[in-house]
Amino acid sequence: MTGEDQRPRTRRLAAWTTRRWLRVGVATSLVVLTLLGAVGGVVLGRTQSISDDLTDVRSPALSTAFRLETALVNQETGIRGYGLTGTADFLTPYRQGLADQEAHIRSIRELVHGDPARLADLEAVENAVARWQERIARPVAAAPAGAPSPAAAERLADGKAAFDDVRAALENQQERFRADRVRARADLESTMVLRNWVFGAIALLIVALAALVFEGLRRGINAPLEHLGAEARLIAAGDFDHPITPTGPADLRRLSGEIESMRRRLVHELAFTEEARLRLDAQAADLQRSNAELEQFAYVASHDLQEPLRKVSSFTQLLKRRYGSQLDARADQYIDFAVDGANRMQVLINDLLNFSRVGRVHNAHQSVDLDRTVDETLSALSVPIEEAGAEITHDPLPTLVADPSQMVMLWQNLIGNAVKFRRPGEAPRVHIAAAREDGLWRFTVTDNGIGIPPEYAEKIFVIFQRLHTKDVYSGSGIGLAMCKKIVEFHGGAITIDPDYRDGARITFTLAPEPPQIPGPSAAPEEVLTAEADARR
Template sequence: MSSDDTRPPAGGLSAWTTRRWLRVGVAVSLAILTVLGATGAWILGRTGTISNDLADVRSPALSAALHLESAVLNQETGIRGYGLTGSPEFKGPYEQGRLEQDADIRQLTKLLQDDAAALEDLGAVRGAVERWQDRIAGPIAASPPGSPSPAASERATEGRTAFDAVRVALARQQERLRADRDRARNELMSTMTLRNWVFGAIAVLIVALAALVFEGLRRGIRIPLERLGADARVIAGGDFEHPIAATGPADLRRLSAEIDFMRRRLVRELAFAEQTRLRLDAQAANLERSNTELEQFAYVASHDLQEPLRKVSSFTQLLQRRYGGQLDERASRYIDFAVDGANRMQILINDLLEFSRVGRVHNAHHSVDLDDVLEQALSALSISVEETGATITHDRLPTLTADPTQIGMLWQNLISNAVKFRRPDEPPRIHVTASPEGELWRFTVTDNGIGIGPEYVDKVFVIFQRLHTKDAYPGSGIGLAMCKKIVEFHGGTIAVDPDHRDGARITFTLATQPPPEPDALVIPQATRAGAETTS
């Protein structure tokens, strides 16, 4: 499949990948939310400004103006009573009014410092009050108490005119302040209404944006992935010819195309695997036929081949006993060679039979206490152990799932080798250790015998490989080869420790559970490949 098969159409929105859609969507969403947030912040700020102006300036200013009017009226009432009667108690309200007037004017000046028109009205009020006080209230208040003030009667008309001007100035000031307060209140209500609309619009836009995002994710990602998953399930169900539809953004379409390419590749691999399975079935049939022939050969070797050897050995020995006195020394030696050769051939045949039975006849795995198996092997070797004065010790051995017959043969071969290849000047000392190593157990069999040279550490496990002559050390040279086969059948390895110098040390591993049977690995290998190509 060429790269063009998985390339999305170039140009336009169809070429956008999921990442690009997400980036654009996030950028647009953030821009909209930023604009909405800035608008909302401005509306909140404007509402707070108007509310503060109304609460801190307009309403207090109108209250101060009303209080100023009350203070001026108290002055007019007190000064009029003092002018008509000369009684000192009328002068108190006038003096108190003057003090309140000054305080109200200072407060209004502070509150209205940013309002030129309101300050102009305050100036008009102050001018009218000061003119009234200079022309009317001041001279009357300066008259001695006890009798009516002449100025009160002389300037009665002027006083009414001057105070009317004060009233007009106060009324104009209050009217402006009241109008400003009402205008601020109306503006506050309008701004609050606008704020409610803006935040309602923000909420609606956020909901709409969230719905748009979810709908985009549903159409752009979830639905294409669901279609891809549905196609994959159809293929997994066995319909390997079912095509995978490419939908969604460019990268998801590319992914669908790649998976469809993999499907077509797996279809080809499955066909090849099926052919391989058929060939393996044929090979398995041939192997089964070969095993049957091997069983027949083993039967022949154990019966038909040994019978002539027994006859050769028996009749040769009879010949020696009957005609021993008539034969010379050379003839007797030839007869001994013939008997020894026949016996050695029987031993080799028996050893070969035992070697071929490993994993074929002896294959009954169950829980085995290696301590018990080792003790049984030592019991079988008790005569040679007693004759050589061997000392055999061992650590606590584990319990594994294994074939007890094979494990017994393993211990017997290793211990008998350690006893056989001893030094002539000292009795054998043999020690067996065991230690866990992951999912395996590592064992060592260490002796103080003649040892194994570094150049022979690999050769000793080859069948019929002997390092000494049969006259020096008897045996067929098959013991360690059988040990190697037994250990490997139980999922382990065996080797000679080249670093051990004082004698020989054989180290091997055994699995806690037996590995799969070799025959079970032939056909499932192909079926596993077929299964993998369909997953």
């Protein structure tokens, strides 16, 4: 076969998959083992046939031939004794010999019924016996008992030659049976030797097939898989630029190609991710700078704006006290508007400053007894609670790891809202409940106030979002937004129960311990205070 003929054949074999190699290997092994099994079966059958012929035919036939000779010798002995003495007792072995003769001849005929040569030998024996019995045995046995008969003695003299023919036929038969048995034994021995060689060859071939299958699996499957696993481990260890070389059958090469394609996509995604990370780092740095500037602005603005507001409020009130008698009612009203606006602006600035501080400063997480915190909050709100005639109750509350100041702001806003947004002519009733649920503490603040429509359940937690005008209910619109920020900073969530209709029910969760305490602000408050003081 030329090299050009071998190349297409090599390409065809290279296209075989692991399953096809296994099918061909198993089919070939089964065919070879089947052929060997068939040969072994033939040899075993031949061995069994020869053994059965030897044990069931040749040996029994030879032994029966010997017994037939004994029966005929007994007949000849009995006839000879009767002819010489005339004593009737000598006829007993003769008659027994006749019966044994019939039985042995019948047995030999059954044993060699399929062997014409041995049947011919048996027929020769029967003919010789028949001639002897007809000429000698029957006439002598028919003579009367008593004195010896001269005729019987004469016949006995001739009978020796006739019985010699019987002996010769018997010896010929026995010699043939001996020769048959010797040949059967020789055939059995040679067949057993062949059987041993055949089964030895089968055993060797099975071992060779097992070795070939093992080596084929090692080279065709195990080695490529180990190679693929080693290269995959290199990639998993961080060497993403290491290419995967396809080896083995077609399906394993396809698998290697798919993993190589996945590696290339991974390298591309990692490059894209690294680029995105660099962009995010740059944006995070920009955001950190921006937050620091915003924090600085918020704190400085709170100081810089509150000072002129205090001046406006103070001098406006001085103006009213000194010149109030010289101004009309409309001027007094304008002055009241100016003072009220300055005061509300100051409250708004303080609320904004507190809102910006949540999660940024005062992150002094420590063990906080919420029972004590709520009692302190009720004490701080004692005036509006007393004015409204509110009834505040609460279940036993847990102890958490949290920021104490933020917990105070949380409960002040929630309880303050429940007292403030009451129904006209009805005393507020507020109840605080707490229960452990899925590793968190779930709190509910339930009141009998004006309630919150379900469509505004998300809107009320947005800063500056209000459901009522300032004339109806006072406030800056920052309270619930600050509550949401505090709760989320402590690893929880806050929401409105839309199914509660007898007022408002606010539900929120808090973690027993904070999930992560944010780092300090980019600009410490002491520095901001110093900068604000420098500006003033």
